[in-house]
Amino acid sequence: MKIANRMSKVPDYIFAELESIENNLISQGEDIINLGIGDPDIPTPEFLVQKMVQYVEEKDNYNYSPYAGIDEFNMAVADYYKKNFDVQLDYKKEVITLIGSKEGIAHLFLSVTDIGDYVIIPNPSYPVYEAAAEISGCSVYKMSLAEKNNYIPKLENIYEDVAKRAKLLIVNYPNNPTGALANDEFYKKLVEFGKKNNIIIVNDSAYINICNNKNQRLSLLQFDKEKGHCIEFGTLSKSYNMSGWRIGYAAGCSEVIERLLLLKGNFDSGQFIPIQKTGAYALTHGDAFIDYINKIYKKRREIIEDALLKKNIHIYNSNGTFYIWFKVPSGYKSYEFSQLMLKKSGIMITPGTAFGDLGEGYCRISLTASDERIKSAAQRIIEMDF
Numbered sequence: 452m453k454i455a456n457r458m459s460k461v462p463d464y465i466f467a468e469l470e471s472i473e474n475n476l477i478s479q480g481e482d483i484i485n486l487g488i489g490d491p492d493i494p495t496p497e498f499l500v501q502k503m504v505q506y507v508e509e510k511d512n513y514n515y516s517p518y519a520g521i522d523e524f525n526m527a528v529a530d531y532y533k534k535n536f537d538v539q540l541d542y543k544k545e546v547i548t549l550i551g552s553k554e555g556i557a558h559l560f561l562s563v564t565d566i567g568d569y570v571i572i573p574n575p576s577y578p579v580y581e582a583a584a585e586i587s588g589c590s591v592y593k594m595s596l597a598e599k600n601n602y603i604p605k606l607e608n609i610y611e612d613v614a615k616r617a618k619l620l621i622v623n624y625p626n627n628p629t630g631a632l633a634n635d636e637f638y639k640k641l642v643e644f645g646k647k648n649n650i651i652i653v654n655d656s657a658y659i660n661i662c663n664n665k666n667q668r669l670s671l672l673q674f675d676k677e678k679g680h681c682i683e684f685g686t687l688s689k690s691y692n693m694s695g696w697r698i699g700y701a702a703g704c705s706e707v708i709e710r711l712l713l714l715k716g717n718f719d720s721g722q723f724i725p726i727q728k729t730g731a732y733a734l735t736h737g738d739a740f741i742d743y744i745n746k747i748y749k750k751r752r753e754i755i756e757d758a759l760l761k762k763n764i765h766i767y768n769s770n771g772t773f774y775i776w777f778k779v780p781s782g783y784k785s786y787e788f789s790q791l792m793l794k795k796s797g798i799m800i801t802p803g804t805a806f807g808d809l810g811e812g813y814c815r816i817s818l819t820a821s822d823e824r825i826k827s828a829a830q831r832i833i834e835m836d837f
């Protein structure tokens with residue numbers, strides 16, 4: 452069969468691969484604790500489920516959605532930005548509804564780049580950026596993230612000719628996989644860098660509400676008052692435990708939003724209206740739930756970190772996301788150590804190399820398993836010899 456070369460460099464999605472390893476072990480009767488993928492274990496809160504039921508029962512919510520999403524959802528996103536970050540957004544031009552942020556991020560690459568353009572992505576990072584860049588036919592330039600710099604890239608290290616030729620630069624704070632947060636100084640520099648080089652600057656803020664201290668939350672859009680070249684992606688997957696519902700948004704520069712909408716209008720027909728309405732309700736009524744889950748993740752973090760420290764494992768001191776990013780014991784490679792944990796202790800974790808070669812030497816633990824499973828995992832770590 453004649454088939455596209457475009458896909459030849461795209462690897463299998465790492466989490467699909469891990470899922471199949473896990474299912475295989477479970478089918479052999481193993482008791483596996485999955486701390487691999489970051490998918491919240493606590494169900495969507497009941498007040499949102501009830502709203503969904505109500506909206507599904509309403510007779511006029513069955514049609515196709517407007518392509519940009521319903522006003523109610525986009526207004527709720529704008530209100531969220533005003534309330535939390537004092538950022539003013541025109542919900543008609545500067546916000547778009549997404550079928551989860553993953554599709555929006557991937558489609559953005561396709562909608563604002565041409566074949567051969569440079570895009571700048573972090574290393575390590577969420578694998579979708581590189582895959583989307585490859586599928587779009589872009590040349591990928593990777594910015595190194597290092598623990599000694601708190602996983603903030605050094606923009607001055609980006610080659611000038613790359614910066615001149617790049618169309619898009621993406622960062623992700625709070626950061627997956629490391630848990631690092633951005634700061635004011637970095638965001639100011641980043642916005643300036645984009646302006647100087649005429650590059651679209653993107654922050655993937657999937658974990659913006661998952662943090663130890665609410666006051667540390669920052670949005671990229673706070674630093675681009677002109678909204679000239681920055682956009683931010685967000686999702687309800689992690690903040691309101693709605694990962695399977697598939698609802699997210701992009702907000703910021705209207706020109707970029709318009710390009711994304713043009714592409715999406717040709718590719719998809721929006722999300723089911725009751726899901727968007729429930730999403731709007733979550734954004735406007737979900738603060739207490741966010742506080743509740745953050746308290747739970749904090750406790751779980753303490754339990755796992757205590758166990759890792761007992762084994763003399765170095766943990767990156769992060770303040771965001773529900774991930775723990777730690778150094779594998781000396782003598783091990785990331786993948787090798789993750790496999791050892793799986794085979795000896797039945798704990799599935801993600802090797803740092805799943806996020807790029809600079810993840811070598813680290814692994815990521817997700818705190819999205821029940822408190823009971825987290826306690827068992829801690830005990831298994833303590834008892835493991837390596």
Ligand SMILES: Cc1ncc(COP(=O)(O)O)c(C=O)c1O
Binds near residue numbers: 577
């Ligand atoms: C950094 C990052 N961005 C985006 C997403 C996608 O989230 P969703 O498509 O559920 O909105 C994830 C999911 O794990 C993520 O880790």
